[in-house]
Amino acid sequence: MEWMGKFFEYAWLPLTPRGVALFARAKLGRLWLVQFIVALFAAAVTVWVVNRAWLPVVRDAIHQLPAQGEIRGGLLNWRGESPCLLAEGHWLAFSVDTNRTGEIRSPAHVQVEFHEDGFSIHSFLGYTEEFYPRDWTAEFNRTRLEPGWGAWKPMLLAGVVLAVLAGLAVSWTALATVYFLPVWLAGYFANRDLNFRSSWKLAGAALMPGALFLTGAIFIYGLGLIDLVQLGGALVTHFIIGWIYVFLAPFFVSKNSGGAPPKGNPFVARER
Numbered sequence: 001m002e003w004m005g006k007f008f009e010y011a012w013l014p015l016t017p018r019g020v021a022l023f024a025r026a027k028l029g030r031l032w033l034v035q036f037i038v039a040l041f042a043a044a045v046t047v048w049v050v051n052r053a054w055l056p057v058v059r060d061a062i063h064q065l066p067a068q069g070e071i072r073g074g075l076l077n078w079r080g081e082s083p084c085l086l087a088e089g090h091w092l093a094f095s096v097d098t099n100r101t102g103e104i105r106s107p108a109h110v111q112v113e114f115h116e117d118g119f120s121i122h123s124f125l126g127y128t129e130e131f132y133p134r135d136w137t138a139e140f141n142r143t144r145l146e147p148g149w150g151a152w153k154p155m156l157l158a159g160v161v162l163a164v165l166a167g168l169a170v171s172w173t174a175l176a177t178v179y180f181l182p183v184w185l186a187g188y189f190a191n192r193d194l195n196f197r198s199s200w201k202l203a204g205a206a207l208m209p210g211a212l213f214l215t216g217a218i219f220i221y222g223l224g225l226i227d228l229v230q231l232g233g234a235l236v237t238h239f240i241i242g243w244i245y246v247f248l249a250p251f252f253v254s255k256n257s258g259g260a261p262p263k264g265n266p267f268v269a270r271e272r
Contacts, residue, residue: 049222
């Protein structure tokens with residue numbers, strides 16, 4: 001078991017305040033590697049949720065479209081019945097209500113409803129409505145969209161992965177740049193061996209526990225055990241977790257011995 005004890009002496013697992021504090025003395029490449037692993041895990045979970053919860057409903061909705069139809073000049077040319085429910089799942093639903101009768105309301109977490117001149121989105125988080133651009137033309141029929149969906153789905157999933165990786169890289173860099181000063185101040189007043197560079201690395205590592213918590217919440221959302229409101233609460237909570245680690249981790253950094261005052265009175269000559 002000795003090897004396990006030595007393993008935890010290195011900056012690899014930013015799950016505890018002590019584990020986060022170890023990154024203050026680690027190489028920057030070590031922090032980036034751990035962040036990349038966490039981001040890759042978050043991207044994999046997100047793609048799994050999107051592919052399981054949302055995309056099958058999109059496929060079914062396209063299959064229910066009429067053979068002809070388009071959006072042109074800011075108006076939907078609809079050839080089917082209205083109002084009608086195109087597809088519905090636990091997380092997502094699509095419907096058409098050209099005259100805005102409001103007769104179809106789905107219990108899905110998000111409902112996208114197409115009207116004659118625009119579309120609306122209903123969810124637990126609120127309601128929004130947008131109008132079709134008048135200079136925009138789009139196919140709204142099964143004949144053209146089904147083959148296109150089969151070709152674009154893999155590229156869409158790849159885009160989700162890249163978006164998650166890029167988004168986390170940018171947000172973690174920005175947050176570490178914001179948080180490193182409180183880390184340095186905490187270390188300064190607690191007499192910890194922290195400079196600006198090591199404080200920035202510690203702040204970057206302190207974001208990992210919250211990111212893992214949010215990734216777990218996204219996975220639970222994909223299982224249908226929580227809704228969008230609860231997922232939003234998890235989003236807020238993951239920031240709070242980061243703040244807790246930013247506050248606690250500096251106290252697990254070794255004390256600054258370079259500034260210790262000399263023993264005895266320096267103005268009194270020592271006896272030989």
